[in-house]
Amino acid sequence: MIKAPAVKAIKKKVERDIYGAGSIGVFTELDRESLARRPKPGLEEHSGLEKLPATSLDKECSTSIKEMHPTTSQTELNPVTQSSTFLHQLTRHSQQRNLMAGRAVHAQIIRTGASSCTNHANGLVNLYAKCGHLPKAHSIFSAIISKDVVSWNSLITGYSQHGGLSSSRAVMQLFREMRAQDVLPNAYTLAGIFKAESSLGSCTVGRQAHALVVKMSSFGDIYVDTSMLGMYCKAGLVEDGLKVFAFMPERNTYTWSTMVSGFATRGRVEEAIKVFSLFLREKDEESDCDYVFTAVLSSLAATEYVGLGRQIHCITVKNGLLVFVALSNALVTMYSKCESLTEACKMFDSSDDRNSITWSAMVTGYSQNGESVEAVKLFSRMFSAGIKPSEYTIVGVLNACSDICYVEEGKQLHSFLLKLGFENHLFATTALVDMYAKAGCLEDARKGFNCLQERDVALWTSIISGYVQNSDNEEALLLYCGMKTEGIIPNEPTMASVLKACSSLATLELGKQVHGHTIKHGFSLEVPIGSALYNACKMFDSSDDRNSITWSAMVTGYSQNGESVEAVKLFSRMFSAGIKPSEYTIVGVLNACSDICYVEEGKQLHSFLLKLGFENHLFATTALVDMYAKAGCLEDARKGFNCLQERDVALWTSIISGYVQNSDNEEALLLYCGMKTEGIIPNEPTMASVLKACSSLATLELGKQVHGHTIKHGFSLEVPIGSALSTMYSKCGSLEDGSLVFQRTPNKDVVSWNAMISGLSHNGRGEEALELFEEMLAVGTEPDDVTFVNVISACSHKGFVERGWSYFNKMSDQFGIVPKVDHYACMVDLLSRAGQLKEAKEFIESASIDHGICLWRILLSACKNHGSCELGAYAGEKLMALGSRESSTYVLLSSIYTALGRMRDVERVWGLMRANGVSKDVGCSWITVEKQCHTFVVGDTMHPRVEEIKVLVNFVSRRMMEEGFTTMLDSSYVEEGTQLVLS
Structure with missing residues (x-):
């Protein structure tokens, strides 16, 4: 590993390169006319230095000049030498944060008429920014006529180093102005942007800066790379940070600790430990390890990690790292957070070099673990030892006093806070207010509350x-x-x-x-x-004075909290009581009917809305459209949608998602185009529905366009967008893109994991799907019923019968998930694919669910594929007895009877099909070629190139027969007495 310089050395190098000797070569081109120009009367007024004694300033500046040119008087210096002297002095005073001396140089620059020089102005901006006088720095910056990249860097670096939200926002504004003026940033500009974005916890402008890093080939600059890494980790985009980390040609201990902390702060302890382990393998003997050890210890904040914490403790002892007080403090904190107070106490007692943080960690540890009395006692010891407590120490003791109602001790701590000047600190005041409030001293609590403005x-x-x-x-x-x-x-x-x-x-x-x-x-x-x-x-229930608003609130409350049946019952009671409902009451009940598919009740409510004159109200119409769409009544939903001229995003989303739910994906996409045409900006549910439509149609190109729309509208990769994108790419066969979206999704929840597991499973990568499931469990994400459908399906596609049984049993035994029909269906499919048809039959007959139709249909299809006609006939007759209305059931059963030569049974099956009004589903397929979608339906001869297609089909059929393949006939009686036709 390439040895990395220390962070301080990097910063000095940056300062030297931007403001120091590296810039002196430019100074030979100074504007001699401006140097010769004499100062005008009253010029000092504009310098902000009018209150300083000019003689003392001149004297200090002269002293500085003499240090550089001991044999030359100030008046003898030529303009170029004088300019370089000023710049040298400004750089030195900036590094030393010596504002008084810097002001002296500023005054001398004004007196010599050199203030219009851009290089001098840059040095002054740097001076005031470094010394914390940002308004003055900004004022000088604004007066620079010809700003170069150093001018912008001086102010951007000053604001970014100052920190705080307002300073960070100022950096963002400066960067925008810089780009607007076509000033090309350099590596140091970008590092300042990354640092400011870290303070904001954002990456919006930072991503633009990242793109510039790539464009400018600035990868490999340790300062830039480390700043970029810090930005991504602070924003929670750890995967992006990891990519930056992976491509860094050199890493220092700060880089490693940033990566470890990035995973740790997101609760991803296992990954933090993996990075830490990699550090241990790659580190040099001379590497400063304490930062990285401190970072990984801070991530171990739960009882299950105490064992790992002990191992790291042993490594620190072995490497002699306990001399670092920060590491000792981290160990005390780790043991405290892992509820191992005994070991925390041992670590505290064995520490020879305790500082305020050590005491604070132990006091807080006692307080957080319910040992409030011990926390107060330890604080007393700390006070007696003459250790000045920090604000956080006092807050820890205040919390302890709050828990055990030690009011007098709390008041003493209050006095101590005032003495230390912490009375206006938010963190401390919150603890004080909490302590006084719990003790019943509301007046004192209110005083503390009122003393803060923010x-x-x-x-x-x-x-x-x-x-x-x-x-x-x-x-x-x-x-x-x-x-x-x-x-x-x-x-x-x-x-x-x-x-x-x-x-x-x-x-x-x-x-x-x-x-x-x-x-x-x-x-x-x-x-x-x-x-x-x-x-x-x-x-x-206990109120005697119920009015329309009271009833409406309760109905809506039931509906919004998933108690839809109760909402409908309560509305019925309200109606019986003669209470006239408002529009919002009816909307609440409509939403309830929508959730539980009470279509008839919904239609009655529709009539009631018309009677009350609410038919053109947007709020009510949206609820109606949603109810009809979820019930599959798309024609009624479309009527409601069409009756309004002014539609909002909620109404558009309801109708689009309705068509998607009912598998009319083409119409959903047409509606989305109409929505865009009308200028309606979609929301996240809209985009999720449209992406689902693209998934169902497997239209990758259109899916990519919709992905572009999500980026354009600023939607993040959180649920539902992230999971919908991952699903879309996976179903369209672009697993790499799906995986990339999944990796970039922050705060992955179970829906995100399910989408990726399902994508891998359906693309024949079952083993990877199962590995991802195990990774999901390892990071602590709790699986749901959908997860196990995907996992068992993956086992089915790979033929992992034993693992499938294991997951099926683990689902209820370990995670308390009751198997549903989908899980039983996956198990039947698993057994059937493996050829265990008898076991599948026994499994179905032992299943404790009502939806046997689905399970017997899977077995029937498997029997046909495996040639098990007798068992297939048994499964088919079971489906007939259960009243199956799926055309595929009749087609499969008739095929099996045909294979058995039982033609009377074939006629009987098709007779039942006609009697039950079941018609065979028409086969349909489509393909997109050169951005044009071609759709093919059985029996359709309307395609413009149908003759070419026929020729090609006949050619392929002949070649298949020549190779020994035979055409499988399907006994599909279109009407009585017809012959067998090809399906």
Whole structure:
């Protein structure tokens, strides 16, 4: 491995190359006329230095000049020498962060009339930016007439090094302006962009910068590569970061620790450990390992990783790394987070070089593990030892005091916070408010809350829950309203506290509004929100004063929370009680009918909407279209859609997804084109439906166009877009693209994994599908019922009977998933493909499900393929008895009877088919050639090149017969007395 320079050395090299000796060659082309120009009266006013004594500035600057030219007086210096002197001094003072000395040079530049020189201005921008005076730096930058790349770099680097959201946004704006002025950035510009994007946790502009890195062939610059890697990891795009990491020609310990931390912060501990293991193999003996060890230890924050933590601890001892206090601190923190306090204490006690962070880690460890008394005692020891605590140490002790109601100790800590100047720190104030609120000291809690102007959701939640815990529910609700007014988005604990306040006050109306907020913000009904809403139901049942709004809220609540049957029942009660429903009530019930396919009830509601005059209301029509589409009544859905002239994205999405769900994918794509023509911007559900249509039609080119639309509209690869794209590419046979989308999908959930597993399985790569399933389990993603359908299907395609049985049993035994008809169907298919037809029959007969038609049909098809006619006849008769209305059942059974020579049974089967009104599905296929889709239907002679097709088919048929293949006849009686025809 190529040895990497230390990070500090890199930074010095950057500073030297941009601002130092590397630039002096340019100075010979200085504008001599501007150098000779004398300063105008009052010029100092514009320098921002009018309050500084000019004599002292001149003296300091003169001293600096004499240091460089000891035998030359200031007046003897020629313009070029004088300019290089100024630049040297500005560079030195920038590196030393010596603002006073830098201002002296600035004043001298103004006095000599050299302020119009771009190089001087660049040096001044760099000086003020490095010293933290960004407004002054920006002011000088704005006055530069001919800005070069160094000018832009000076300010961009200053803002990016300063950090913070506002500074990072300023970097983005500067980069946009720089590109607009056609100034070509260099590697240092791009590194500044990557660093700013890291602070923002974004990659929007960073990806553009990445493209420029590729274009400029800047890969291999350790500073640029490391900054880019940090950006991707901070944004959670670890796969992209890993690609950058893999192509880096040299890596330093900071690079390795960034990659480890990138995986660790996303909860991907196994991958973090893999990178760490790779580091151990590749590291040099002289490599500084402490950063990487610290990074991997910080990822081990659960009890199941304590064993691995112990192994890493042993490696640190073996390599003599415990001399690094940061590593000792990381070990204390790791053991604490892994709930191994005994080992954390041993590590703490054995540490000779404890600093404030060491004590803070141990105090926090006690507090987080419920040992609050020990946390307070240890803090007392720390105080007695003369160790100055950090803000985080005090916060840890405050949390401990909060848990055990140590109010007096908490007040002493409050005083200590004031003494240390932390009174306006958000983190500390939140802990104080929580401590006072839990102790019932609401007045003190409110004072702490009011002292901050900028409050986050944690602080709001602490004060709201404090008032609720102390039964001041009215004030809690007022605070919640204030929180909403300030634009703070609540979290689940906030909503649970507010719902508890509504329950205590029996304020149903406000409770309904809060319920709406929980839905708006996408919170699930898991504890604690579910239990709070349960109390709302009890309030409704006990209320004597119910009006239309009360009923509507409850109906909608049932519908939105998956209790569709209850919603319909409650609406029936409402109707019987003579309460007139609003449009929104009916929409809520329509959504419920849609979910459970209550078509007749939905039609009655449609009539009711017409009676009430809501037929042209967008909200109601969208619900109607959705209900009819999900029920398969596409004609009624289209009528509702067509009756409106002004349609929004929700209505378009309902009709498009309806056609996709009913397998009319061509019409869905035509509707999507119509939507685009009308200028309606699609949303994520729209794009997911359109991608599903492309998947079903296997139209790769169109799928790629739709993928382009998702990028154009700024949709991320989160669910549902990521999984829909992965499925589309996989079904269209482009597994590489599907895999690439999957790898780039951040925060993969079970849907994302299912899409990729299914794609691999259906493309004949069953072993890879099963490997991916095992990887899914390894990273902690819980499988669902769809996962096991895909996994057993993969086993079926590869003939892995034993593994299929293992997964089928594991599904219920290990994961508690009750097998559904799809799982039984996959198992029957698995056994049938393996030729175990008897076992498949026994499995079907022992299955505890009602949908036997599907299973017997699979066995019937397998019997035909394997030539097991007797068992096939048995399966076919079972299907007849179960009332199967699938034409394929009759066709397959008649074929089997034909093979057995039982022609009377053949006639009987086709007689049953006619009597039951079952018609044979017409075969259809299509192919896209040169961007034109050609569709072929059995019996269709309308294709413009039908004669050429006939000639080719006859030629292929003859060649097949010459090679010994025979045509398989299928006994399809079109009407009584007809002959056998080719299917």
